[in-house]
Amino acid sequence: MTTYRDASGKRLSDYPRPSVAVDTAVLTVPVGGPLSVLQVRDQVDGDWRLPGTFVHEGERLADAVLRSLRDKAGVTGLAPRQLHVFDDPARDDRGWVLSVAHLDVVPASLLSTTIGSAASRVVPVADATGMVHGHDDILRAAVAQFRQDHRGAPDPHGLLPSPFTMSALRGLHEAVLGERLLPDSFRRAMVPMLTATGERAAEGPGKPAALYRPTP
Known part of the structure; x- marks a missing residue:
């Protein structure tokens, strides 16, 4: 050779x-x-x-x-x-x-x-x-x-148990980004990429929060 x-x-x-x-x-x-x-x-x-x-x-x-x-x-x-x-x-x-x-x-x-x-x-x-x-x-x-x-995406790596509340999703993104996020602005950005399950979960006092899943 x-x-x-x-x-x-x-x-x-x-x-x-x-x-x-x-x-x-x-x-x-x-x-x-x-x-x-x-x-x-x-x-x-x-x-x-x-x-x-x-x-x-x-x-x-x-x-x-x-x-x-x-x-x-x-x-x-x-x-x-x-x-x-x-x-x-x-x-x-x-x-x-x-x-x-x-x-x-x-x-x-x-x-x-x-x-x-x-x-x-x-x-x-x-x-x-x-x-x-x-x-x-x-x-x-x-x-x-x-x-x-x-x-650019809600929980892109699936760290949260699904379905999740918007509050839990925002908390995850804040931990990842290391910064506080405005709730209303965050919701507007995320909702188009999420599917509402029609179910709700209690998150302390007040009205139960809506549950979401990432849109496939």
Whole structure:
């Protein structure tokens, strides 16, 4: 078999290559809580960071992501999607490491077993700072994408049990966006994308609130 050489006569093995890692920002919103992220504790250094791993020889990126979530965070059944490739040669103090970052958004109930664990935890994104290997940059990009998703659709990732009240939907969007939303303006923006169920639910004193589902 003829060894491949490029126009300059070099083989693929003549070029230096970066290590390839996958790192995943798993975002959620606990009931009544702020936008939060899943972190894992490194077994060697003891610090908290995003779940990630180096890609093994012959392994697909998607398989490496699921392996890291299972082995390091103890979570399965997630469906992360590629977010961005972080390729600054100086981003990782371990060496030249290219990170293919991923994002997943899941209901807090799927991560309940990780809360308070010695190996993994769910913390507000505002507290998840100072992470190694450029993980702060990955988290910022994930949060920006997550917020962009919510600016154009009601609960686009299905974090709320359906059906839900307009108040619950607004509370979710406020947690995600990190800002207060005017009730009337929010309602006008969301109603065209929702289907009223005709049912109502009690939300404390006063008239029961209408229940909605996202319009397919």
